[in-house]
Amino acid sequence: MLNPVFSIAHMRSMMPIFYDVVDQLKSALTHRVQSGPQEIDLLGWMARTALELIGQSGFGYSFDNMVDDVPKHKYSMVIKDLVPKLGRLGFARFYILPLAIKLLPTNVRTFIMNITPWKNLHDVRDMANYMHELSVEIYEEKKRALEEGEESVVKQIGQGKDLLSIMMRENMKADTQDKLPEEEIIAQMSTFTFAAMDTTSSAMSRILHLLALHPAVQEKLRQEIIEARKERQGGNLSYDELVALPYLDAVCRETLRLYAPVATMMRKAREDTVVPLSRPVRGVDGKDVTEVFIPRGSRVWLSLLNANRSSELWGPDAMEWKPERWLSPLPESIMDSKIPGIYSHLMTFSGGTRSCIGFKFSQLEMKVVIAMLAENFKFSLPPGKEIY
Numbered sequence: 001m002l003n004p005v006f007s008i009a010h011m012r013s014m015m016p017i018f019y020d021v022v023d024q025l026k027s028a029l030t031h032r033v034q035s036g037p038q039e040i041d042l043l044g045w046m047a048r049t050a051l052e053l054i055g056q057s058g059f060g061y062s063f064d065n066m067v068d069d070v071p072k073h074k075y076s077m078v079i080k081d082l083v084p085k086l087g088r089l090g091f092a093r094f095y096i097l098p099l100a101i102k103l104l105p106t107n108v109r110t111f112i113m114n115i116t117p118w119k120n121l122h123d124v125r126d127m128a129n130y131m132h133e134l135s136v137e138i139y140e141e142k143k144r145a146l147e148e149g150e151e152s153v154v155k156q157i158g159q160g161k162d163l164l165s166i167m168m169r170e171n172m173k174a175d176t177q178d179k180l181p182e183e184e185i186i187a188q189m190s191t192f193t194f195a196a197m198d199t200t201s202s203a204m205s206r207i208l209h210l211l212a213l214h215p216a217v218q219e220k221l222r223q224e225i226i227e228a229r230k231e232r233q234g235g236n237l238s239y240d241e242l243v244a245l246p247y248l249d250a251v252c253r254e255t256l257r258l259y260a261p262v263a264t265m266m267r268k269a270r271e272d273t274v275v276p277l278s279r280p281v282r283g284v285d286g287k288d289v290t291e292v293f294i295p296r297g298s299r300v301w302l303s304l305l306n307a308n309r310s311s312e313l314w315g316p317d318a319m320e321w322k323p324e325r326w327l328s329p330l331p332e333s334i335m336d337s338k339i340p341g342i343y344s345h346l347m348t349f350s351g352g353t354r355s356c357i358g359f360k361f362s363q364l365e366m367k368v369v370i371a372m373l374a375e376n377f378k379f380s381l382p383p384g385k386e387i388y
């Protein structure tokens with residue numbers, strides 16, 4: 001039921017929301033550089049933009065006025081701190097918490113969590129509770145508008161074109177056996193925000209960093225966008241015009257290849273499995289190993305980053321950031337490879353049934369934001385500071 005939400009038709013219909021948010025970003029940055037070049041924390045602005053974009057186009061909700069120096073909404077702070085706080089739970093988040101969720105009823109789990117004297121655990125609990133409460137509030141507000149009729153829905157932010165409105169309308173029409181329970185839709189809202197925000201904002205920040213390091217690429221990109229806008233007499237590019245810009249596409253693709261925002265992923269083997277190796281490795285006994293036995297229940301860490309950076313597949317320049325590589329045919333080694341990723345022979349958005357369902361959304365977001373920034377601003381690194 002979620003997949004149609006990310007169809008190209010939906011992406012096209014979301015363009016006005018995307019452009020509204022990006023205009024707000026443009027005003028905020030223009031205001032800050034009106035008296036000359038300034039050192040600006042673009043990582044922070046990219047995080048705010050990504051949250052606002054998923055807020056408005058995902059739920060018809062605004063988290064940030066994109067004016068203040070620091071975002072005021074509690075959600076902005078909570079979502080920023082969630083990953084570091086989860087990190088502090090260490091291995092408990094992979095082993096103890098999933099086990100507790102599987103084995104214990106909610107009330108017992110909550111009781112044990114509340115009496116456990118562990119501040120990090122309590123912080124994560126409070127954050128998760130807050131995110132859930134806000135999702136319920138947004139959901140109830142949308143439900144009320146939908147019950148009142150379309151007139152009420154179009155008066156909301158997003159004018160009823162946001163993903164939540166689309167999902168809720170579809171859910172109302174669906175047969176009983178196909179309907180998603182309310183609590184599942186509400187739970188999906190936090191998943192979406194979490195999955196959409198840090199990933200896309202770190203990809204956009206990385207692009208800006210790379211453009212600052214490679215001024216010639218920055219200028220070439222700027223010219224492509226200026227030309228395209230001229231042909232449009234200065235008007236906003238449509239979805240199809242924007243995604244057809246080859247250099248913008250190459251810059252985004254190459255960044256998502258070399259700097260995949262999700263570097264590793266974990267999977268649990270559901271049955272005993274033998275995984276063949278692409279080439280033999282020498283074991284400690286000196287013998288060649290050609291396959292690895294993975295017993296049922298083992299947790300396996302997969303490196304998406306290394307798959308994207310393999311010099312055997314991408315050639316000897318695999319570790320270099322070269323947008324141009326996407327403007328000519330890719331090496332046969334990668335074309336013939338069986339990389340199972342859903343996007344461009346890359347593992348960036350994973351593969352298979354649990355791959356990223358927001359990858360088209362994120363590409364569009366990156367293109368709308370980077371096109372506006374490259375057209376209107378010049379980026380360089382602050383003098384005397386090294387940024388990695």
Ligand code: HEM
Pocket residue numbers: 054191192195196197199200203260261262265266347348349350353354355356357358359361362
């Ligand atoms: C550059 C940006 C993004 C990257 C690199 C990325 C990457 C990924 C990866 C690797 C997964 C698989 C994770 C796993 O199975 O452990 C995933 C899942 C997911 N992504 Fe993305 N993502 C991005 C943007 C987005 C956006 C913008 C949305 C929503 C609008 C989104 C929604 C999701 C959801 C809902 C899942 C879970 C799918 C499932 O488990 O069935 N992602 N993403």
